[in-house]
Amino acid sequence: MDITIALYSHDSVGLGHSRRNRALAYALAEQLPALTGGSVGGLLIAGHPDASRDPLPEGWDWLVLPGMTRTRAGYGARRLGMEADALRDLRSATIDAALAALQPDLFIADRHPFGIDGELRPVLANLRARGTATVLGLREVLDTPRVAAAEWDALGGAEHVASHLDAVWVYGDRNVYDPRLTGELPPALARLATLTGYLSHGRPAGRPSNPELMSPKPPPPYVLTVLGGGSDGAELARLAASASLPEGHRHLLITGPQMPAEDIAEIREVAARTSDATTVVRSASDVPELIAEAAAVVCMGGYNTMAEVMATDTPALVVPRTRRRQEQPRRAHALAAVGAVETCDPEFLRAEELSAWWARSVTGRTDRSHLDLDGLGLVPRLAAELLPAAVTGAAVTAAAALRTTGPAAVHTAGPTAVPAHSEVSRHVG
Structure with missing residues (x-):
């Protein structure tokens, strides 16, 4: 070389x-x-x-x-x-x-x-x-x-x-x-x-060599929940598994390969009780493509997940991790402030609110062409x-x-402090 x-x-x-x-x-x-x-x-x-x-x-x-x-x-x-x-x-x-x-x-x-x-x-x-x-x-x-x-x-x-x-x-x-x-x-x-x-x-694209990590793409229309590595995503996964789906939509929930097995088993039980239209998988090889083709996506606020979301026009609700670091909330609110996503503090999000967000978000797309x-x-x-x-x-x-x-x-747009929100912040452009 x-x-x-x-x-x-x-x-x-x-x-x-x-x-x-x-x-x-x-x-x-x-x-x-x-x-x-x-x-x-x-x-x-x-x-x-x-x-x-x-x-x-x-x-x-x-x-x-x-x-x-x-x-x-x-x-x-x-x-x-x-x-x-x-x-x-x-x-x-x-x-x-x-x-x-x-x-x-x-x-x-x-x-x-x-x-x-x-x-x-x-x-x-x-x-x-x-x-x-x-x-x-x-x-x-x-x-x-x-x-x-x-x-x-x-x-x-x-x-x-x-x-x-x-x-x-x-x-x-x-x-x-x-x-x-x-x-x-x-x-x-x-x-x-x-x-x-x-x-x-x-x-x-990622192409895992382990066939068990490959997931079939659901037929459209579908909504998507994606939780990055998944080590800290169990609470949001349970919430998404218990929410009502938009009429005619399926739901793919990707827990992340690092979510504990006992949490995944519990989430599958919740999903089975709620709807037979929800599929729970540990990982998927084509997450960027799944995000792009979804009607709407719920996710956490990690950098890589947000970078993949930003490359699409899929409406996104970001529910950031708030423990240990303030990185994810600050990113979520900065992107919400420029109309790129919506965001909600996990402490205040309920299944009913998530159901309502899905129902109204699957009818549109989000313009992110103003972002670098x-x-x-x-x-x-x-x-x-x-x-x-x-x-x-x-x-x-x-x-x-x-x-x-x-x-x-440098142009000074963008927050220097992160406000607390008690409901979904609606900033989608």
Whole structure:
């Protein structure tokens, strides 16, 4: 390969980080050769065994690390009987050895610049000593400004983090939500940041190798409930399974592969008591297509689910997770404010309200053409800027022209605080 790229995601909870990186890998594999004149391949470093179920472009492969997950005491081993510090060191050494052999030209870390408990610190030092360009990729919403500031401080401060990076890519639309303006991205990191647009258009399909995860597409018309990984979606799934369906519609409820088996069994029982038109499956290989063809979709507010929804004109009710982080509520309300979705706090949503929402939403579609959904088109041009060789002047100029000049010059649309809502917020355009 003329150009080698490595992407890292820690994957302690769910698969959102690795799936975001997988979308980037496909975009880079498809578009970067035309910008650089060289072939492109690479490695996706992930921390969850389910990540490698999805295929990669030719010339790319997975490196799946021994898993770590959140515990009450911090991070701990997902399966191995090792102390957290020892497992972190094992993961760090594995990553470092792999990248020493691979010699990547570009390294992209998703969300956590130093990985779990600092596992990437020695890795980044070695990469930068070898001249590898290093990038931090961020979803557009981190958390409340106070929480985000505390997290940067815990890493040694924004200036320290910035010293390890060449660029920060924020995967969102600055006219919807700009973390440089909310305070989630401090000045030292904001100076390195480019808002790319949402990673929506051009996302690759997932094709699980396990036939049990394949689901038959329901005949239209149908409504859809999709819960991302599903580890925290059981309450919404029960609610959706108990709601009344619009006349003549079927209902496909995708729990997510990480929902506990006992919760899935209970949800199937609820669905069977409510309607024989509801089908409950753990996972599906073609969720973006299912969303696009649905009459309406109910979902949580994770980044990847929202990116898939934004690429369609399907009416969406976003019921964000409100525990642990405020990321999902802030995203849902920002998108509702620009007419892209409707949203409701899960504390206030009832089956009757969901039934009513479905009944009125299946008769229309939602225009999202005003959103910047082309991040997967810009990222390869930003990558070309960082690569030292074989980059044409035209490619660099095109990418540079799309950069923003910093927070002071950015349009300030989008909320900096998230209001509490006691009913469905109706902002569909």
